[in-house]
Amino acid sequence: MGIEIERKFLVKGTDWKQVGKGQFYQQGYLSNHPDRTVRVRRVDDQGYITIKGKTSGASRSEYEYPIPIEDALEMLHELCEKPIIVKVRYRIPYEGLVWEVDEFQGENQGMVVAEVELSSADQTISLPDWVGQEVTSEAKYYNANLSKHPFPNWSSHRE
Amino acid sequence: MGIEIERKFLVKGTDWKQVGKGQFYQQGYLSNHPDRTVRVRRVDDQGYITIKGKTSGASRSEYEYPIPIEDALEMLHELCEKPIIVKVRYRIPYEGLVWEVDEFQGENQGMVVAEVELSSADQTISLPDWVGQEVTSEAKYYNANLSKHPFPNWSSHRE
Numbered sequence: 001m002g003i004e005i006e007r008k009f010l011v012k013g014t015d016w017k018q019v020g021k022g023q024f025y026q027q028g029y030l031s032n033h034p035d036r037t038v039r040v041r042r043v044d045d046q047g048y049i050t051i052k053g054k055t056s057g058a059s060r061s062e063y064e065y066p067i068p069i070e071d072a073l074e075m076l077h078e079l080c081e082k083p084i085i086v087k088v089r090y091r092i093p094y095e096g097l098v099w100e101v102d103e104f105q106g107e108n109q110g111m112v113v114a115e116v117e118l119s120s121a122d123q124t125i126s127l128p129d130w131v132g133q134e135v136t137s138e139a140k141y142y143n144a145n146l147s148k149h150p151f152p153n154w155s156s157h158r159e
Numbered sequence: 160m161g162i163e164i165e166r167k168f169l170v171k172g173t174d175w176k177q178v179g180k181g182q183f184y185q186q187g188y189l190s191n192h193p194d195r196t197v198r199v200r201r202v203d204d205q206g207y208i209t210i211k212g213k214t215s216g217a218s219r220s221e222y223e224y225p226i227p228i229e230d231a232l233e234m235l236h237e238l239c240e241k242p243i244i245v246k247v248r249y250r251i252p253y254e255g256l257v258w259e260v261d262e263f264q265g266e267n268q269g270m271v272v273a274e275v276e277l278s279s280a281d282q283t284i285s286l287p288d289w290v291g292q293e294v295t296s297e298a299k300y301y302n303a304n305l306s307k308h309p310f311p312n313w314s315s316h317r318e
Contacts, residue, residue, distance in 0.1 A: 030197050030210060031190035036238045038189050038197045038210075049208065049224065051189060051197075053238050061237070063230050065208065071222050078220070079195045079212050 004052070004062045005121050008141055010132040011112040016101055022088035025102075026073075028080025029144055037144050040075045043089075047072025055142075083107045085147055094128045107150035113141060163211070163221045164280050167300055169291040170271040175260055181247035184261075185232075187239025188303055196303045199234045202248075206231025214301075242266045244306055253287045266309035272300060 027041040039050045047069045053061035076084050086106040092099040097116050104111040114131055135141045140149065182203050190197040198209045206228045212220035235243050245265040251258040256275050263270040273290055294300045299308060 030195045031192070033190070036189045049210075051208075051234060051238065061233075063226070063234065065224055065226055067222070067224055074220075075210060075222065079210065 004060045005118045005123075006115050007118065007125070007134065007136045009114045009127070009134050009136075011101060011114050012130050012132040014130075016090070016092060016099075016114070016128065016130040019090050019092050022090040022101075022103070025087045025089050026076055026084055027143065028076045028082075028084035029147055030075070030080060032081060032144050032148065039144070040072050040080055042069060042072045042076065045069055081147060083147060083150065085143055092128070095126050097125060099128065099131075104146070104151065107152070108146050109152070111146075111151040163219045164277045164282075165274050166277065166284070166293060166295045168273045168286070168293050168295075170260060170273050171289050171291040173289075175249070175251060175258075175273070175287065175289040178249050178251050181249040181260075181262070184246045184248055185235055185243055186302065187235045187241075187243035188306055189234070189239060191240060191303050191307065198303070199231050199239055201228060201231045201235065204228055240306060242306060242309065244302055251287070254285050256284060258287065258290075263305070263310065266311070267305050268311070270305075270310040 023044050025041060025043055027039055029037060029039055031038040035054045037052045039048075039052070041048045041050060047067040048064055049067050049072075050062065050064040052063075083106065085104070085108065087102045087104045087108070090101045090103070092101060097118075099114050099116050101112065101114045104113075113135070116125060118125070139145055140154065184200060184202055186198055186200040188196060188198055194213045196211045198207075198211070200207045200209060206226040207223055208226050208231075209221065209223040211222075242265065244263070244267065246261045246263045246267070249260045249262070251260060256277075258273050258275050260271065260273045263272075272294070275284060277284065298304055299313065
């Protein structure tokens with residue numbers, strides 16, 4: 001098991017986008033239960049299945065296994081809850097950390113979110129200029145919830 | 160993906176038990192949704208994660224991946240719905256097929272069920288003497304349901 005500690009932010013402007021090609025992600029959920037999510041993901045030509053426990057602060061237990069891309073695509077299309085999430089992920093190194101910026105397509109078109117993984121919950125980080133409001137603890141930004149309640153349906157994009 | 164086609168029966172008497180040592184199983188569910196179950200299993204010293212689609216007649220889509228035993232045990236104890244299922248499985252060859260007999264322990268103590276996997280739904284099979292009533296289509300015998308509604312709580316064991 002790994003423990004995942006990450007912080008999540010909204011993104012301002014397009015300055016972050018000087019980083020070359022991103023990777024293509026599709027992901028869906030076999031379980032969306034808050035105590036145990038089970039995610040199927042394709043990243044370019046590789047499939048993954050990922051199990052995550054309950055979020056406690058910025059931490060969460062996580063188990064991830066590579067699976068054949070064919071299995072991942074079948075499960076995404078035939079078994080996962082709809083709609084699945086489609087996004088391009090860019091990896092941006094900044095002052096010793098790697099920021100992951102997700103530019104959503106499909107049902108969540110228009111949303112851009114940045115995440116950074118930390119080694120401890122109280123680690124000090126410096127924020128790139130293009131990083132805006134923190135949304136780490138806002139459940140509606142969890143990918144598991146974006147699948148059920150896509151971004152364009154929110155009453156306000158900054159509510 | 161594989162397609163699983165199997166038939167399930169109750170077991171009579173103890174004649175089937177001339178087969179040496181069985182394998183020790185523990186299994187639990189990360190998702191019990193009828194359209195997509197996600198099962199964590201330990202078989203002796205190996206862990207597995209298994210995703211199954213909706214049952215359609217005797218068929219069901221199935222994806223299974225080996226995972227580290229440590230991960231399986233952590234997920235069984237910390238993430239899976241309780242109670243988990245504990246059983247010993249015996250493999251019994253009979254007229255060209257292999258019967259799997261599950262002798263349940265723990266919450267389902269006292270239940271013994273035999274399953275046989277077929278290559279097509281209409282395959283003709285001969286039944287060993289110790290095989291009783293067929294329960295293939297009875298949902299209460301699905302392992303996913305045995306976890307939620309263990310055998311001793313049923314109003315009658317042959318209801």
